[in-house]
Amino acid sequence: MARSTSFRISDEAKHRLDSRAAQEGVSATALLERLIIEGVDQRDFPGIVFRGPAHDRRAALAAGPDVWEVVARLQELDGSEEHRISTLSAESELHPRLVRIAVDYASEHADEVNGRIERNRASAERSRRAAEGREALLT
Structure with a gap:
């Protein structure tokens, strides 16, 4: 209101x-x-910036990926929170402190971050089905 x-x-x-x-x-x-x-x-959340046009703003690490991308990758990994953070840090060269900042932001803005993750997964699934449809059509 x-x-x-x-x-x-x-x-x-x-x-x-x-x-x-x-x-x-x-x-x-x-x-x-x-x-x-x-x-x-x-x-x-020092280290968080916002990117994108007015109708599609998203939180991101100042010198890195969007917060939702960090969280989506952490969700794909196995192990404890610290193990996942260490793995992502090694994969991406993001300092563990920055990964934790992204997680802290996401935990306070879970609906926003999870919504973006779900939209991305749905978009990827549509693209996968379209590619399969094109392949079936051409074989």
Whole structure:
């Protein structure tokens, strides 16, 4: 539920907000809300950044993959949490600290991360079926 809130910001901040909102084709309020949420998450989880267009933002490691990619790979591995983190770190050259940051973010935003993992798996399955269909058609 949205509530009306009043803030005073400088003319410069208002100008920059309005300018960026116009560039992105969104309202200043929508942009401000996104910036607040992402900014708080970045403060809570140092090393997390946000990528993608306004309609499809996703959390990622600043110098690495998206959080959902880290979590999806960890889910594929066997063993304890520490063993999985060590394995992924060795595979990807991601420092274990960064993998833990991704896991911490994902645990607090499980619906968002799991939703993206499921959408990716569904997309991969559609692609697999399409490839099989093309192969069957051409044989």
